[in-house]
Amino acid sequence: MIGITETCRGANASRAKVVTAAALALAFLPAARARAGVEYVTSTGDCTTHIGGPSAALPVRAGPGRQFEVWGNSVDLAPTIKFGGALTGATIVARHSGPDNASRGCGFVGSMVVSVSSNVAITANAAASVSFQMPLGDFSSQALTVVAFPALAQPTWTTNGSLQPSNLPCIVKTGSITTINQDTKLVIQLPPGASQDQTTCTSNVINVHVQPATASQIVSDPTFNYTVAGAPAFVTVHQVAPENAGHLATLSFTFNVAGIRALTTTSTSTITITNPIVTARTATITLQVSPSTVAQGFAAPASAIPSSTTAGNPIDFTLKFSAPTRSGQVITWRMTQAGCFVSADSTQWPYDPRTSTGFQYFRAPTNVTSTVIRVLSQNNSGCTSKLAPTTQIFEAWLGDQRVSPNIVNVTSGPTYTRVNISLLFP
Secondary structure: OHHHHHHHHHHHHHHHHHHHHHHHHHHHHHHHHHHEOOOEEEOOOOOOOOOEEOOEOEEEEOOOOEEEEEEOEOHHHOOOEEEEEOEEEEEEEEEEOHHHHHHOOOOOOOEEEEEEEEOOOOOOOEEEEEEEEOOOOOEEEEEEEEEOOOOEOOOOOEEOOEEEOOOOHHHHOOOEEEEEOOOOEEEEEOOOOHHHOOOOOOOOEEEEEEOEOOOOOOEOOOEEOOEEEOOOOOEEEEEEEOEEOOOOEEEEEEEOHHHHHOOOOOEEEEEEEEOOOOOOOEEEEEEEEEOOOOOOOEEEEEEEEOOEEEOOOEEEEEEEEOOOOOOOOEEEEEEOOHHHEEEOEOOOEOOOOOOOOOOEEEEOOOOOOEEEEEEEEOOOOOOOOOOOOEEEEEEEEEOOOOOOHHHHHOOOOOOEEEEEEEEEOO
């Protein structure tokens, strides 16, 4: 009995040891499984900023080859990955062990660089996932949100109501530049004589900002240049700021100065801006440029005969035109010291020195390519000096300042001319 009893006791003790060892093994097994799997996600160029994890779906832009890096114990050992939901594919790009990552300052944890693909043309965000097979055969998953490319907000020619960076002052000059239709249409009216204008012009660029309807930070957002179609021949467009799907891009519209001045009829263009990745995302703006109905200009600087004379003598100022004058062509002109001159002929060349602005108005003969404005010089106070000749300036503008006040703001170009004369003390 005693032998049997001792034998049973020994068997029970052995069984207890086995149970205890198994219990210890089971106790450690769940902990090992808990530590294995996805812990967090980063972009491929940043191992410290967490952008996703088991409790946060990772937003990924729709399209092919979107990459990110998944981190976690044993993730780098996963032999395969599975994908689901809106994804059309997923591949392993690279693996990094814990020691590898520690050597690059990213912590002692394994990681895997993953590339996923989805339909670029989706119109709404969609759920997806990638799963990694762990050493014990189970899978650890990372939820994704495949984010659709946003529609384009309506672009405008202005930023906060202003053209950027300028209003093309050396092209428009005395013409006009305005925006209509909620700033989606730019209307340029060229000034008189634009086709004869040979002055240098470098203020010939307008920037247009292109903004998606919604903006957000998305992993693997692709950079791209918008495609632009429909611009007129005298405008070139290129992108001066890179665009990724949720951010602002800037398109630079450069006007060919000679091309725009050479217009003889109105040019109206509908310009279409397209996302080259998702061609259904488009927006349009309109550009209209009109030449002046008066294509006249001075063909040469004004000349004076004589260019130096004793006060009291008449002076003839000769104007030459680039085309025969039309009926009723008005010339606005003035002398710098109005009181130093009077009319040589009040009917043919009316002159009134008492006007507050000093501007005079001469109606040129019809269908001529040159004409003369004559004045009679005077030796009034300040007009001459006994010590030296006194310089006086004759200025002329094409057009009627009383009708178009801005024409006299021009001091260069084909619609403006001037010449100096010298008055001598009698």
